[in-house]
Amino acid sequence: MSHQHGAHKHGAHKHGAHQSASDLASAIGWTAPAGWPARSIGECKAMLTAPGQRFEMASADIGGVPTRIWKNAPHSLRDIAATGRSHGQREFLIYEDERVTYDAWHRATAALAHELVARGIGKGDRVALAMRNLPEWPVAFFAATTIGAICVPLNAWWTGPELAYGLSDSGARLLICDDERWDRIVPHLGMCPAVEGALISRIPNVSRTNGLTGIAERLDDIIGSPPSYARLPARELPDAEVAPDDAATIFYTSGTTGNPKGALGSHRNLASNIMASAYNAAVAVLRRGEDLPGPAHKTGLTVIPLFHVTACSAGLMGSIWAGNTLIFMHRWDTVKAFEIIEREKVNTTGGVPTIAWQMIEHPARENHDLSSLEVISYGGAPAAPELVRKIYETFGALPGNGWGMTETMATVTGHLSEDYLNRPTSCGPPVAVSDIRIMDETGTQEMPVGEVGELWARGPQIVKGYWNKPDATAETFVNGWVRTGDLACVDEEGFCTIVDRAKDMIIRGGENIYSSEVENVLYDHPAVTDAALVGLPHRTLGEEPAAVVHLAPGTSATQAELQEWVAARIAKFKVPVRVVFSEDTLPRNANGKILKRDLYALFEAEPGS
Template sequence: MTMPASGPETAPATGFASAMGWSPPAGWPACSYDRCRDILTAPGQRLETETIAIRGVPTRVWKNAPDNLRALLALARTHGQREFVIYEGERVTYDAFHRAVARLAQEMRERGVGKGDRVGLAMRNLPEWPVAFFATEALGAICVPLNAWWTGAELAFGLADSGARLLICDEERWLRILPHRDEMPALEHVLVSRTGAETSVDHPAERLEAVIGAPDAWSSLPDADLPDADIAPDDEATIFYTSGTTGKPKGALGTHRNLLTNIFSSAYSAACAALRRGEVPPEPTHKVGLLVIPLFHVTACSASLMGNLAAGNTLVFMHKWEPVEAFAIIERERVNVTGGVPTIAWQLIEHPERVNYDLSSIEAVAYGGAPSAPELVRRIYTEFGALPGNGWGMTETMATVTSHGGEDYLNRPSSCGPPVAVAELRIMDPEGKRELPCGEVGELWAKGPMVVKGYWNRPDATAETFVDGWVRTGDLARLDEEGFCYIVDRAKDMILRGGENIYSSEVENVLYDHPAVTDAALVGIPHRTLGEEPAAVVHLAPGEQASESELQQWVADRLARFKVPVRVIFSAAILPRNANGKILKSELKKLFAA
């Protein structure tokens, strides 16, 4: 690989970076982002790109990405006896994982599951989750990962809406679904993991262990090949349901290419960071990751699971997130990478028990799914001794569109990074007719091989959201002169006070900068003449104190007066979030009506 001969003078720190006390090292960046892209994606390089037609739209893609998820499984099989998943006392190698996938896929084939059929998947993060997912994908069927936090009625909706023929779930989800069994006429077979309960005579379910055994026994299954299936890169692979914070969730219909794009996007981002330092991108090395976000979310399934499988990394699952237990796991398994959503990163930093554990193995704390405060970026670097990382994506983009890490994130802590080499961004006016110039705030549109086909059985919503290969994200954002993206707010979360726009993330970032605040959200509350006014809900760090007037003055010292919260409510717990890490602002608004 050709390295840049020399770089520009040291870049100045951005305003936020300077405020945090971080200055770029001498000679950084050694390479512009445009030059990084040219080097890494050139013909003959591993990360080479090409332009092809996807659904009639010219689209840049990673030339060397696997054709489908069966190909990824074949690659994962070569990792052999390396550990793939650790869950409590269970340890599953890549070889054992493949044996279980092949056995389950064969059983599913015998039950009539084939290309295009939908298979529901509803369970917490267990070793069985990726087995069920990849067995489905290996057949060319469509996996429907359902939100394990949903109620029985919500789970039944997802199964009925997708028309799932087979459901693979754990006992807790099955007991929720069972009372609604008659609402899912297409459902023919149910396989339940880790169950000791008797199932209904009228609606029988079978134990998953009767097919593949318990995880500790997977290594004893026959070493079989996958059943035959013909799968193209743009064949349908998944239906991930959107958050559904308003109205019924919509099923985003993803493809094999969507999922596999993340593998190369992650590799590209890591290589860019090295070139920016003036270093040759290193060869991949084995890593251990603590995965604490749900696999039914695209950040965990697509952005994390795919790349870790390709690299042969080890993933540690937790039964339930608990900071002290996470510290013990990090120490015991020598975890290198963790994160998920900003709330988890905050808890890792703020928890008083942190000092009692050896966390020196941590190299990176990365997250997505929700905006983060610039203060978090600094504290990961200075207190945790790790490089911070984040990115931006959504269910409709199957995760990664922009990626941000290392020195670039420290230098632009309020950005979610530049687009990866196969992605394009636009900032559009409210009508979607005109692209806005650099620096102006408008709706973010994204394009690339990670954008899903559309919404399952929702042609109306598909036509509104997907336009000639672009997805209208509903996020308000701006781009700087180097293409770095700054998410300003969700369009629907913007507060309009007497004709003045208030972007909640701007005020939230200022609140996060206060040393006592570890969680914050700004919402609009009704006002008779102004329409609405800003109000805040905050959660304070353990042992810290702050008053409403103190926080109001803190914001007033840094932002225009009309942006200062007229009320501040203190929450004893971290703020409520959905499974994707997004704060449930509709719940917070109720606090001000009380």
């Protein structure tokens, strides 16, 4: 996350040049049903947070800052694990032909936690976790955090040197990983002097272990394989004193420049997300004028990597608390996903917008019964307004979105169902315990409603700071607020719209061009399913906007046609001077953010550059 305060006067520009929410709602073919909304956002908040209600709030001192908190949130990850155990024989994890109940998961978690304690791992020690989404992942995560250690989920897409950087930077004493990650890390272990041991899952054969270095052992030798977890003894977790604001995790930011920074998260951060997700769902029901439903068991297909806060904090924590079933895939495959949704009667899925588009566009969709889907939600990347309507039309499912970042342990704002259809470019209002504000480039003046500035956020889900980076922490975290580096505006009802990353804004001859505004107009074109705007250098103007687009199968469009489309809808200076067509969907990082730096080569390869 980088800040460019003072480089341009982004606070001085009105957001009025953007299409209004009602214009976009009608553009995607949605009209609010009669009587909706039955209640205002404020009324919903008052009802849900009233004394004695599930979402009642209290106050706590967090790092010397008085902060609103959820009164009924779990105390720590130990509480979450105990609630998970109480779901007993209900299925928790499904991966290919492996099925693990909540009881079996807790048996494996307790067994591994006792092993970690026996190895001298304790409060504040870092335990790195590097593997694809496997049943072993939630076992290792809770085994470490429930004894007071700090779990460090490393990006499973990283190369060997990147994984070694995470191990070295965090000072991890123990690594728990799968066979693929181990192969990448082994040549670089010399960069990780703190690592004393490694527990490796899914090693293909016994002879292979003979070639492992002295610090490596098979995880299966300690807890068995997932199908055998149910045969482990039922044990309590080891005793440990864990307070809500004790450190629990280090998630690395998806920095697009320089080395990633480790965001130091607390037990309270993760527990707060359970309440935030449930609160957002409750608001959507009350906005309809309906009564809140009782608890219901849901099945979710998790396709976001668990090393990302969206999947771990906003997904895994709430699922355990509610006793839901989670399904993991070896890797994303649209047809396999259809088969899983049909066979397991999946209620919720999503991840990043690309996945939703692939499900909508795939010709095999008609061959499967996907009627169990109720919600398709995503985060990590802006989504085309058109996608909101397509989800509703194609699956009869309600769309979900929200805003958060690694530094906020996921959810700060939530945007679901009719509210999302009604404001398809917004990411929703903040949850009850959180505040957002829009600040000028100096960070000293709050901007009026409707004007663009830097988004700041605060609440009990904001992380403690960056691991071992006091200067970066001081720059980004200010009296309980996190300076996000996102440019945004807020309307009269508190709905937030992210306009751009500060560093993604294009300045053409002194005029600000917010890339998301132009991308949304391109997305509105019936042929476009993926779009990104970048700035090309220009001798006199500084930079000019240029677009990379991916078209839906079976459709066509030309550069001139798309330029005319944009020119008919927004100011002429925002029209891309070049449009390059990509055969594939655009490159993204693990969090779903388009890698804009990778797109510049496409313009160099095109004639006329």
